[in-house]
Amino acid sequence: MARTALLVILLSSLSWALISDENLRAFEKTYAINRPGTNAKLKIKDKSTPYARYLRDLLEAGVNEGKLPIVPTDPNKLEETARKAMTVKGFNYIRGSAGEGATMDADRLGFRQWKIVPRVLRPTNPRNLSVTLFGKTYDSPVIMAPIGVHGIYHPDKEPGTARACAALHVPYTLSTASTSSIEEVAKAIPYSPKWFQLYWPKSDDMTASMLKRAKSNGYEVLVVTLDTWTLGWRPLDIDTANSPFSVGIGNAVGFSDPVLRSRLNSTPEQDPVAASKVWIPEAFPQRSHSWSELATLRKFWSGPIVLKGILSPEDAKRAVQYEMDGIVVSTHGGRQLDGAVGSLEVLPDIVEAVGDKITVMFDSGIRTGTDIIKALALGAKAVFVGRPVVYGLGINGTAGAHSVLAGLLADLDISMGFVGVKDISELNKSFLRRVQYPGDLKANN
Template identity: 45%
Template sequence: MLEDEPPEFPVSFEDLEERAREELSEEAFAYVAGGAGSESTVAANDRAFDDWQIVPRIMRDVSDRDLSVELFDREYPSPVMLAPIGVQSIVHEDAELAVARAASDLEVPMICSSVSSYSIEEVGDELGESPGWFQLYWSSDRSVAASFLERAEDAGYEAVVVTLDTPKMGWRERDIELGYLPFLEAQGVKNYFEDPAFRDRLDGADPWENQEEAIASWQACFGDASLTWDDLEWLQDRTDLPIVIKGVLHPDDAREAVERGVDGLIVSNHGGRQVDGAIPALDALPEVVDAVDDATGGDREVPVLFDSGIRRGSDVVRAVALGADAVLLGRPYAYGLGIGGEDGVRAVLENLLADLDLTVGLSGCACLEEIDRATIRRADR
């Protein structure tokens, strides 16, 4: 319902981003908004949605709409999740705790990053009974990776999202030009500094009192560029949680993942932050979905999620029409956090969910199952 006064927080993504640019430090805004190299992939992610147009249908009963989706035997009220975003303290002091509170209020699942500003346990406590997944950056120190998995399971997270497109961080020109990497200032490393396996690497030294040594150790073990498909078995042997791999863009990788027994996939190019000139994630989505369908006999027992470029409700509809079971929202909620903390995140989510509900109904659909490739067509250009 429209109010007599304008909303406290920007409604459009463009205005939200501009407001964040004005209110955040130059370094923090660059870190969140920036991408790899010339940022051509960031722009391509946005343009890719314009290549698909929704074809609304009329005279259908859409008076009651059901946006729910089931993932790993749990029903969620909408197909929207919060993508893992690290080091959120650079935009707001309450960081992931504020996000967890807003997500919990709206029953939107949150994926907590390995490089969160608050610990796995602290974010899990804030989520309470609300659904949360944990995102793992697979450390080259297997004892650290195993410890993270154990902690996530003990803290009540319901799935593990393994980000596989970041064995090393991409070439991010904005950050380089500003000489800025928050981890070097001991931000976003709390999960490591408080982890018993990581502390063993420091021979008993307190990471917080020996930050230079601890950060050097973190840099040495953050990712693992030697990983291959054969390593998945090690991961599967160390957790009972569903394993969802993030960063899939090629259909052959999707087939391999299914054959290796992964529980879910996320089509993502990391929001354009890793490879400059990479294929837009939306362009990769249909082929990945078809590959998973072929590999599973069409029963879609392995869900395919989508990340990279979701800005509005119509984006969610187009991603679902191309086969996504759910989508991950990233930069918009980070901007909301930076502008208004918990209230800012809540406003961003409320706006997106309201927009999605209207777009689904006005497209002639009463539930997500009615959204398929017939709902959209390629734009003539």
Template identity: 45%
Template sequence: MTTTEQTVPRDLAQLEARAAESLSPESLGYIRAGAGDRDSTRANAAAFRRWRIKRRPGRTPEKVDLSTTILGTRMPAPVLFAPVGVQTLAHPQGDLATARAAAELGLTYVHSTQGAYKMEDVARANGDGARWYQLYWPTDDELVASFLSRAAAAGYTHLVITLDTTLLGWRPLDLDIGYSPFLENKGIANYTSDPVFQRKHMPVPAEVAPLAAGVAFAGVFQNPGLSWDQLPLIRRNWDGPILLKGIQSPRDARLAVKHGIDGIVVSNHGGRQVDGAIASLDALVPVVDAVDGRMPVLFDSGIRTGRDAFKALALGADAVLVGRPYLYGLALDGQRGARRVMRTLVDELEHEVRRARHRSHRTLSRSSLTRAR
């Protein structure tokens, strides 16, 4: 048994518990935090337990093909590294380590605007891997254009715009600890390295005045006035596919189609931003029906195991994004830990598809599941 196998358990509860022991209270609070009393976070997990996998009679396939293509990106499995900010709270190498792990596995890496390392450094770590860029849309349109120009130049092929964080969520764990990594110049590397941000908002280097950098970031981050009418700004500055992350209603899904968006991600941000929100899995089927095959529908919020991924795919998701679990692996063993967690999830997904007598996840459907009683 290797050191990584000993350090990073496959069992989810043990994985989280062991990671919690290794993290500081501030880091653990930030990573685990959900909005309010974490009702939405718990609802995400509970929604998966309301579905059971059906086993089909017949011969078990010798092999399973999990490969897929989403908006031109080829993937060995319908699983992506979700965008997660401030990953250095889990490990000093943060995004660099997880970008390398994604490349080793061939899985698509989605880099967060709140990355602990700037997008160019993460792109170099990712090498020839597939990578998308996630945008938190700030109030400064010139800064938006600069972010997108830099991302395209660094080889990010798809843009994922997060819609549910125009205001930060009310997170008591963070408030009680009194901790914000951004005020320590953590998780804002894409801002402090940006020439537009430096010129307009932060004339003093962030290393010299980290608190001032955090305050300057806070001044442009929250964007409650964001609306559908502003999408032409993105189209003028981005040539690749565009996905909207945070869709939870059929109406918004239809609006995404109407506005020519290329794909959507059904998500409630893992319960981090709005407490009492509908569980992401409960939103999936109505959104899939509303889209009616006119664009890919991806899913996140609550995926912890290959079984969870199976259920989301059976309910109509084209692929799933995974966040917190790989952070726990990162905390325990850096790049190797993140790789092991995601490899384990993909292996379990393959196992469950095979046990259900399918040769590919693409033949899964709602009939592959039954409601728990």
């Protein structure tokens, strides 16, 4: 009875749009999210999924109680609201792109080149959004992208975003460039799916230590970012001297590592700037690793390894050759190389090149549920979402991040029905047509 009462309170009185940190923790505790030995699932009386129900919750809260969404549901307004709510340096860092932003624009414009051809008079309920990745089933194809320095966006930091993801059964990917340690985030979501993103260190002992910590704290998948062995040319940061790592911000994963600490003359707590001078050359070694060095990662990590930053079909084939488990087609959100091809532009070619020999996932430019549908229809098995969730965090902390994710999942769920499918696996290229409308406007990046 107590659990039933809490369900009513969470989903009716407060609505998902207004959920607080305290209620997020209660939600996790009550539904034993991914707790070993249980199969607890959110029970809803009608046949609509929890994700689609979020629309009704929002409207009921607005009409009956005068409570509007705590973050804008329009992605363009979301960015503008975040600009006003966040510090200048915080917003500039997450919004910034390489060069003139051509790659970022290409990521968004790619979605405008594909239009959906819906099918009607087909069964679309109940809908199943679940996907299986590396032998594990997830409730949706959405994964939180690895984004660093959450502490400059909101005091809730990475644990806040992670709890928002956990409440919606979305895997959280911890960035090496975090303001929270591997252990802190694991403690915040002990029973929820966690992935770890690696900025591949220069030295093997540092790499081994970080991966050992991640594995022992329950991180299941290793995501290796390949395009950030040094930082890109980012005018918004350069022109405002916005370099958080130089002053010890975003270095928590390194600062808490015993290998790094053994190299320091004073602790990071005593002298973060001095510690940063030791950590930064490790995390961003100014040179790329090689394909042959992937064997070293396999030696240190027993679980799935995913390579993030693949844009070439030839590199995708090499990932198969080197027995990687997955790849992420990604431009790093347009933050590294300006003038690069957009992620969606090359996704079909990469899928065709590797087929089912490796798990292909997608990143860069996702803003709406229909964006997700397009990426999945073009062959991606899952998508990473980044900036919009951080905008929500910056506006309203954990609750804001939760609201953005809940809205994105609701949009995906509802749009699936309009497309004419009831299972995510039904999506394929036959539901899309490639077009180009002169002057077609793009959503924000």
